[in-house]
Amino acid sequence: MASVLVVNSGSSSFKYQLIDADSEERLASGLVERIGESTGHATHDTPDGHWERSLEIPDHAAGFAAMLDAFKQHGPSLDEHPPVAVGHRVVHGGARFFEPTLVTPLVLINIEDLSDLAPLHNPANVQGIKAAQKAFPDLPHVAVFDTAFHQTIAPDAYTYAIDADLAKRLRIRRYGFHGTSNKYVSGATEDFVQRPVTELNQIVLHLGNGASITAIDGGRSVDTSMGLTPLEGLVMGTRSGDIDPAVLIYLQRKTRISTDDLDDLLNQRSGLFGLSGRKDMRDVISAADKGDESARLALEVYLHRIKHYIGAYSFELGRVDVIVFTAGVGENSAVIRARSLAGLEQYGIEVDPERNDQRGGGIRVISTDASRVTVLVVPTDEELEIARQTLSVVG
Incomplete structure (x- = not known):
């Protein structure tokens, strides 16, 4: 019963969900927060119940250790529902990433390079990816970009009317966000209206x-x-x-x-x-x-x-x-x-x-x-x- 682990990482927290790869059933979800504070907090939810605990979580790596412990203590067993991959939400893909992308060292460098466009999000996304890679070193990690869905927008709609050379050098243009949500919703609409x-x-x-x-x-x-x-x-x-x-x-x-x-x-x-x-x-x-x-x-x-x-x-x-x-x-x-x-x-x-x-x-x-x-x-x-x-x- 293969699964996919989905991670949405912030600077001091991350959310996760374990989703069955075939049925798309949500097997577990959780939140690890207050990372780096004197006392961290972790919650873990399954169809069988809700658990939470306070503990020291100095960094994202410790947060993933707390998440793995929650799976071990409260289930579902990752041995019985082995993840085949870890999917990561990444806010800004700039004009470089227009589809879900296998994370490689070069991809990580590019995500970090785009931090100027999303200083509150991309660095935190990178932190989460690196911590997840340590926790799951043998699994493929995939970056899913919030901006990717909007890469089909034409130049006349994404171009700002400012100095063209300056805009090109500093990558100033419309990128758009909420793309992952838009893609899901448009597909669900298709199914519903047939x-x-x-x-x-x-x-x-x-x-x-x-x-x-x-x-x-x-x-x-x-x-x-x-x-x-x-x-x-x-x-x-x-x-x-x-x-x-x-x-x-x-x-x-x-x-x-x-x-x-x-x-x-x-x-x-x-x-x-x-x-x-x-x-x-x-x-x-x-x-x-x-x-x-x-x-x-x-x-x-x-x-x-x-x-x-x-x-x-x-x-x-x-x-x-x-x-x-x-x-x-x-x-x-x-x-x-x-x-x-x-x-x-x-x-x-x-x-x-x-x-x-x-x-x-x-x-x-x-x-x-x-x-x-x-x-x-x-x-x-x-x-x-x-x-x-x-x-x-x-x-």
């Missing part, structure tokens, strides 16, 4: 604390809202999304704000949090319902940006067959889904209130039977997609 993905034009709204929207033509990404970094595009929990670049110049001239503080402002103190003091969409909606003006405005700005992109991508695609909501907010907030598409009935987009309000764990239709555009809620599963792509490399 039409080949090559015949479908989709707009996928990945709405979580980080949020993006992607136009998919025949299974290929043709445009996406995130750019060089995950900051561009939609309003997010703490990120500003689109902003006039001159605002940054103005801020620096007026306040002498440092580059690091400017980065913190746009990524950690903006978005819903910057407008309302709340980063969780549930809190924003609740406050707006109670008459809080800042929360109401934050919600309106958030929804305005979504409609802006839906309109742009509808014209870019020429025809829209399916609109998909996914990720934490997209899957769970009936309010956001309804208000994002309100007033678009003349364009063939009609949401059924009763269907939209129903909660469920699987894929479901929330549009009316008369709607020309099918509107779906599709729970994403990035770990399963990483497992699938890993198997596609190792066979």
Whole structure:
């Protein structure tokens, strides 16, 4: 009963899942966190129960030792479900990686070299890969890049209109993110509507604390809202999304704000949090319902940006067959889904209130039977997609 171990590594934590290679059943999952702190914490979940413990975890290698001990103590047995490979989520592949890639020393060097484009993510991804290679030295390790799905975007959509030589030298262009989620969701949509993905034009709204929207033509990404970094595009929990670049110049001239503080402002103190003091969409909606003006405005700005992109991508695609909501907010907030598409009935987009309000764990239709555009809620599963792509490399 072969399996695939999927790892998503951060600078002070990593998540893992063990997935059956044939049935795609999730055999176990866990989280190792507070790596490098005085006391670390590890959780391990299987269909038989939940376990957690606190222990010293000085580095990622010790974290993987704790993970292996959890498998040994609580199962499932890695001897009975031997991993055939380890799949790793890597955030930024730049323009170099456009498919899942077997990790070699040269590939690791390239991932590290791309750290300038994702300083908070790629170094942590490399740490996780190196620790996993020590824990599983005889297994192939595969890097699955969050940017890879968007490598089909054409130059006119990914090019920024700045000095061409400077952009080329510093690798400045639109890359896009949430690609692994988009690939999984577009494939799941194909299965659900029983039409080949090559015949479908989709707009996928990945709405979580980080949020993006992607136009998919025949299974290929043709445009996406995130750019060089995950900051561009939609309003997010703490990120500003689109902003006039001159605002940054103005801020620096007026306040002498440092580059690091400017980065913190746009990524950690903006978005819903910057407008309302709340980063969780549930809190924003609740406050707006109670008459809080800042929360109401934050919600309106958030929804305005979504409609802006839906309109742009509808014209870019020429025809829209399916609109998909996914990720934490997209899957769970009936309010956001309804208000994002309100007033678009003349364009063939009609949401059924009763269907939209129903909660469920699987894929479901929330549009009316008369709607020309099918509107779906599709729970994403990035770990399963990483497992699938890993198997596609190792066979």
